[in-house]
Amino acid sequence: MTQSLFQWLSDPSPSSRAQARLGQAWLAWLRLKRNHLAMLGLAIIVLLCAMAAFAPLFATHDPFVQNLAQRLLPPGTPGHWLGTDDFGRDIWSRIVYGARITLYIVALVAVTAPVIGLLIGTVAGYFGGIVDTVLMRITDIFLAFPRLILALALVAVLGPGIVNAVLAIALTAWPPYARVARAETLTVRNSDYIAAVRLQGAGAGRIIWGHVMPMCLPSVIIRVTLDMAGVILIAAGLGFLGLGVQPPLPEWGLMISSGRKFLFEQWWVATMPGLAIFAVSLGFNLLGDGLRDVLDPRSASR
Amino acid sequence: MSLLEIENLRVTFETETGPVQAVRGVSFGLGRERLGIVGESGSGKTITGRSVLRLIRPPGRIEADRMVFDGIDLTTASEKQMRALRGPRLAMVMQDPKYSLNPVMRVGAQLMEGLLRRDRLGRAEARKKAIAALEAVQIRDPERVMEAWPHELSGGMGQRVMIAMMLIPEPDLLIADEPTSALDVTVQAEVMAILDNLVRERGMGLIFISHDLRLVAQFCDRVLVMYHGRIVEELAAGDLMNARHPYTQGLLNCLPKIGGSREPLPGLDRTGDWANV
Amino acid sequence: MSDFIEIDNLSVTFAAKGRQVQAVKNVSLSVGAKESFGLVGESGSGKSTILRAICGLAPISGGEIRIAGEKLTEKRAKNFVTRVQMVFQDPYASLHPRHTIDRTLSEPLAIHGIGNSDARVVRALEDVGLPSSFRFRYPHQLSGGQRQRVAIARALMLEPEILLLDEPTSALDASVQAEVLNLLNRLRDEHGLTFLMVSHDLAVIDHMCDRILVMQHGGAVEELARADLASANMKTDYARSLFAASANRMLETPPKETA
Numbered sequence: 001m002t003q004s005l006f007q008w009l010s011d012p013s014p015s016s017r018a019q020a021r022l023g024q025a026w027l028a029w030l031r032l033k034r035n036h037l038a039m040l041g042l043a044i045i046v047l048l049c050a051m052a053a054f055a056p057l058f059a060t061h062d063p064f065v066q067n068l069a070q071r072l073l074p075p076g077t078p079g080h081w082l083g084t085d086d087f088g089r090d091i092w093s094r095i096v097y098g099a100r101i102t103l104y105i106v107a108l109v110a111v112t113a114p115v116i117g118l119l120i121g122t123v124a125g126y127f128g129g130i131v132d133t134v135l136m137r138i139t140d141i142f143l144a145f146p147r148l149i150l151a152l153a154l155v156a157v158l159g160p161g162i163v164n165a166v167l168a169i170a171l172t173a174w175p176p177y178a179r180v181a182r183a184e185t186l187t188v189r190n191s192d193y194i195a196a197v198r199l200q201g202a203g204a205g206r207i208i209w210g211h212v213m214p215m216c217l218p219s220v221i222i223r224v225t226l227d228m229a230g231v232i233l234i235a236a237g238l239g240f241l242g243l244g245v246q247p248p249l250p251e252w253g254l255m256i257s258s259g260r261k262f263l264f265e266q267w268w269v270a271t272m273p274g275l276a277i278f279a280v281s282l283g284f285n286l287l288g289d290g291l292r293d294v295l296d297p298r299s300a301s302r
Numbered sequence: 303m304s305l306l307e308i309e310n311l312r313v314t315f316e317t318e319t320g321p322v323q324a325v326r327g328v329s330f331g332l333g334r335e336r337l338g339i340v341g342e343s344g345s346g347k348t349i350t351g352r353s354v355l356r357l358i359r360p361p362g363r364i365e366a367d368r369m370v371f372d373g374i375d376l377t378t379a380s381e382k383q384m385r386a387l388r389g390p391r392l393a394m395v396m397q398d399p400k401y402s403l404n405p406v407m408r409v410g411a412q413l414m415e416g417l418l419r420r421d422r423l424g425r426a427e428a429r430k431k432a433i434a435a436l437e438a439v440q441i442r443d444p445e446r447v448m449e450a451w452p453h454e455l456s457g458g459m460g461q462r463v464m465i466a467m468m469l470i471p472e473p474d475l476l477i478a479d480e481p482t483s484a485l486d487v488t489v490q491a492e493v494m495a496i497l498d499n500l501v502r503e504r505g506m507g508l509i510f511i512s513h514d515l516r517l518v519a520q521f522c523d524r525v526l527v528m529y530h531g532r533i534v535e536e537l538a539a540g541d542l543m544n545a546r547h548p549y550t551q552g553l554l555n556c557l558p559k560i561g562g563s564r565e566p567l568p569g570l571d572r573t574g575d576w577a578n579v
Numbered sequence: 580m581s582d583f584i585e586i587d588n589l590s591v592t593f594a595a596k597g598r599q600v601q602a603v604k605n606v607s608l609s610v611g612a613k614e615s616f617g618l619v620g621e622s623g624s625g626k627s628t629i630l631r632a633i634c635g636l637a638p639i640s641g642g643e644i645r646i647a648g649e650k651l652t653e654k655r656a657k658n659f660v661t662r663v664q665m666v667f668q669d670p671y672a673s674l675h676p677r678h679t680i681d682r683t684l685s686e687p688l689a690i691h692g693i694g695n696s697d698a699r700v701v702r703a704l705e706d707v708g709l710p711s712s713f714r715f716r717y718p719h720q721l722s723g724g725q726r727q728r729v730a731i732a733r734a735l736m737l738e739p740e741i742l743l744l745d746e747p748t749s750a751l752d753a754s755v756q757a758e759v760l761n762l763l764n765r766l767r768d769e770h771g772l773t774f775l776m777v778s779h780d781l782a783v784i785d786h787m788c789d790r791i792l793v794m795q796h797g798g799a800v801e802e803l804a805r806a807d808l809a810s811a812n813m814k815t816d817y818a819r820s821l822f823a824a825s826a827n828r829m830l831e832t833p834p835k836e837t838a
């Protein structure tokens with residue numbers, strides 16, 4: 001059964017659109033599987049997703065229940081093996097529930113910023129001339145501000161909160177995608193296959209959407225996975241500064257922020273969420289590197 | 303004495319869909335002469351050429367019973383030894399100049415790099431040599447080309463720059479992989495004359511890879527015909543037009559000829575026993 | 580109204596980084612309906628640019644082009660794309676790498692809202708001699724010759740009258756070149772096509788074309804009938820030198836000079 005499924009997937013002459021597409025994905029997966037570091041990255045991210053989805057199963061305590069009798073217990077204490085924070089809440093359980101918030105932010109940013117960037121980049125690259133100049137100057141203006149400062153300013157205007165934090169991050173994250181997409185579009189724009197569809201009477205919208213974007217997508221996806229680490233850090237940074245997620249939600253950045261006060265005596269309160277951020281960032285980076293080898297059209301030619 | 307000897311060369315690629323045998327037991331020897339390798343695309347010509355320089359990247363794997371260049375055993379040479387050989391002694395002009403030139407370095411800088419680093423020449427002298435090399439490959443405006451970026455060159459120009467670059471260190475053996483397929487006939491003839499000259503004057507060995515049988519017949523001393531990773535026929539270039547192997551004959555027959563008839567060209571008949579090797 | 584494609588004093592000038600490059604200078608030619616016309620010349624002589632100018636892919640700076648008596652305007656008329664199609668030189672660059680053959684061939688039908696695309700795609704594949712099992716493959720799963728067949732099939736999807744062929748076989752092996760040339764000749768007969776074909780191989784041009792224009796440095800050098808070529812009956816030195824360089828492509832190969 002599985003044998004014939006594999007055969008069906010790697011059939012060089014697929015008999016339907018769906019089979020062709022699945023076959024391509026299957027080959028990409030096989031290529032990715034060969035890259036051990038990327039698989040490690042993928043494992044970390046899958047684990048993060050599982051943790052978020054089944055948080056009640058993973059967590060040992062309620063993340064919000066305070067127990068002042070047990071505050072600031074060190075790691076290794078029976079029942080609280082990552083220790084407790086200054087309100088006596090179990091750090092492990094908070095990290096597990098925090099994964100939900102992190103994933104929520106990451107997912108929202110991942111579906112908004114790249115789309116804006118792709119749209120602006122491909123339109124600018126395809127039309128060139130004045131359109132390009134105007135769009136790219138706007139991009140430059142956004143790029144000229146340090147991201148965190150811009151996000152801070154936006155949150156200051158919009159007011160703190162998780163949705164506003166996401167909005168601020170997305171609005172500051174799109175310019176690099178626009179640049180990547182534009183660069184890719186410039187190389188694709190003059191290719192023969194674009195000339196060929198133009199010759200068949202296709203309009204600009206159709207060419208950009210159906211022919212240019214698929215070529216930009218891989219580089220943007222790679223960029224997105226590589227940037228996710230940065231997004232988590234900015235979200236954490238906003239939380240740390242009290243402008244993102246509000247207490248008592250167990251957001252990782254917020255947890256570091258509250259642990260800062262006793263960093264020297266009770267190091268684990270800030271360190272444990274820090275390690276979580278580190279591990280997840282690493283996971284996204286490793287996966288992004290692996291995807292580059294798999295998705296990059298230049299390496300997929302064979 | 304022979305410059306290069308290869309016995310039973312095999313190259314295998316491990317791919318997602320199973321191993322691909324690109325070269326399946328190729329043996330030949332080469333003196334200071336012009337050896338042509340012809341065959342359809344995919345017959346393993348490029349891979350054979352790259353194997354001599356051991357430039358096959360994983361998942362590719364080279365195996366050979368014997369591979370000796372001028373007394374040096376290439377199968378056991380260290381990577382360091384190979385690096386020392388590539389360039390000064392063994393050079394290869396790659397098929398696609400676009401991917402072989404460094405896109406973020408001016409042409410002149412690339413040409414002079416080896417001269418400055420390896421031969422420790424002064425800038426002025428290196429520049430003079432680089433320009434001379436460009437002139438040797440019939441580039442009309444070498445000063446301008448020195449300042450150009452690779453993307454500003456046309457395909458033919460790029461190929462000539464590649465040839466110039468490979469010839470600067472005066473190698474003993476040059477492997478030219480389809481060096482003229484991006485050129486039109488008039489320029490093609492010029493480039494061939496340059497290579498010809500080098501073989502004669504410097505006593506260089508040349509492996510000339512091409513799918514153009516007529517060009518190889520006109521220009522080489524000896525020809526190997528490859529099909530599906532094997533050598534199916536070896537003959538003197540002068541006899542190529544009278545080849546006996548059905549594959550070679552088939553390839554010759556499908557070429558249109560000036561003044562020929564307008565009948566459909568005969569295709570290559572792949573039903574013979576030879577096709578299933 | 581005997582001439583189907585008429586090009587009058589065509590000039591094309593590219594503005595590249597402030598420099599003006601005149602790629603085509605005052606070239607005139609005319610091609611009759613169902614005729615096959617060849618353009619030859621060294622690379623960079625402006626052959627491709629003429630074809631691209633007809634398609635509106637290169638900036639025309641002077642002269643005019645008429646197709647069936649209608650002057651081409653800056654913005655091509657609606658029926659232009661169903662009249663003129665082009666096959667590009669490099670089959671590795673002219674198919675979208677992330678689209679299946681099916682998508683590539685059905686795209687023109689989708690653009691023009693032509694229905695029945697399944698049957699048409701299958702028929703188009705059949706027409707160019709590809710098995711229908713290739714329909715959902717990606718270009719990288721095809722060889723160069725198969726890709727060029729797909730490109731030809733794509734150009735014929737809209738049933739044009741004129742096919743512009745830019746070195747359609749120069750990236751292909753001898754055996755595959757023969758197959759593609761035979762295919763083109765067969766399709767020309769079956770569909771009554773007019774060919775305007777570029778090549779630097781005189782033997783290919785001789786096999787395919789009735790009349791030939793020799794070009795150099797963007798200008799027209801000499802127009803030859805097919806018979807003139809075989810009998811080496813040229814007037815200009817350049818055409819003669821081009822012919823001399825192709826001597827090994829003659830029917831009887833002259834004996835080799837150097838061994």
Ligand SMILES: Nc1ncnc2c1ncn2[C@@H]1O[C@H](COP(=O)(O)OP(=O)(O)O)[C@@H](O)[C@H]1O
Pocket residue numbers: 302315317322323324325341342343344345346347348349350362
């Ligand atoms: N990296 C690779 N992975 C898998 N197969 C390869 C790879 N490189 C080359 N091949 C295979 O090796 C064969 C010979 O290729 P090549 O030497 O490039 O042919 P030629 O130069 O004669 O056109 C081809 O059939 C090709 O599919």
Ligand SMILES: Nc1ncnc2c1ncn2[C@@H]1O[C@H](COP(=O)(O)OP(=O)(O)O)[C@@H](O)[C@H]1O
Pocket residue numbers: 593594595600601602620621622623624625626627628629
């Ligand atoms: N987009 C372009 N911008 C600037 N110059 C160009 C462009 N396209 C072609 N050219 C120039 O026009 C000349 C003719 O090119 P082309 O028509 O491609 O020649 P051919 O097809 O005969 O080899 C060349 O010198 C080339 O550099």
Ligand SMILES: [Mg+2]
Pocket residue numbers: 344347348349397479
């Ligand atoms: Mg090759």
Ligand SMILES: [Mg+2]
Pocket residue numbers: 623626627628745
């Ligand atoms: Mg051209």
